[in-house]
Amino acid sequence: DVKVTQSSRYLVKRTGEKVFLECVQDMDHENMFWYRQDPGLGLRLIYFSYDVKMKEKGDIPEGYSVSREKKERFSLILESASTNQTSMYLCASSFPGQKANYGYTFGSGTRLTVV
């Protein structure tokens, strides 16, 4: 069964800490995505990557950066965590061009609390 694995289900971090959220997929997917999910706001795209070492800003990149050194791994970095970054973070991957399978495979999410 194909999988997208997020390393932590719950995280609690202090304001000002550098935070790493890790995501690994085992499907050889080219594209990977980081979204944050907040009540009443749905899912908003932070960053995405369509190839190793490639990254593109999404709709809300401020305060975040990403790293993709290997195809299977896409990391979201909060350089200096702030309380307004308390949220659910969802990682997803996809293989563009697989028409029959358009749509993402999601990880199970990381609920981050910044105190």
Added chain:
Amino acid sequence: AQTVTQSQPEMSVQEAETVTLSCTYDTSENNYYLFWYKQPPSRQMILVIRQEAYKQQNATENRFSVNFQKAAKSFSLKISDSQLGDTAMYFCAFMKLHRDDKIIFGKGTRLHILP
């Protein structure tokens, strides 16, 4: 820019009833995909159904079907014979055909199936 609107933040129906979730979208694209995703309390996002814009026939997956009205830019989800396990957050989503296959999500409808 594309937008996706779900006008029903929350709904409740009795088990075994049929329920319809509404979704409208805005785009100038002619070829695209639409999706409904389900997020149960476990948080795992699951693809429920996908629809290609240039296909006239409405997609169906078991008890789930859509009413796709391209001219009206409407994409509603019908759940027949609803079950307790259908209780979840449902997201309508749009994807234009592009290399980076970004998906834009609506804000979601929280559906409660009552025993």
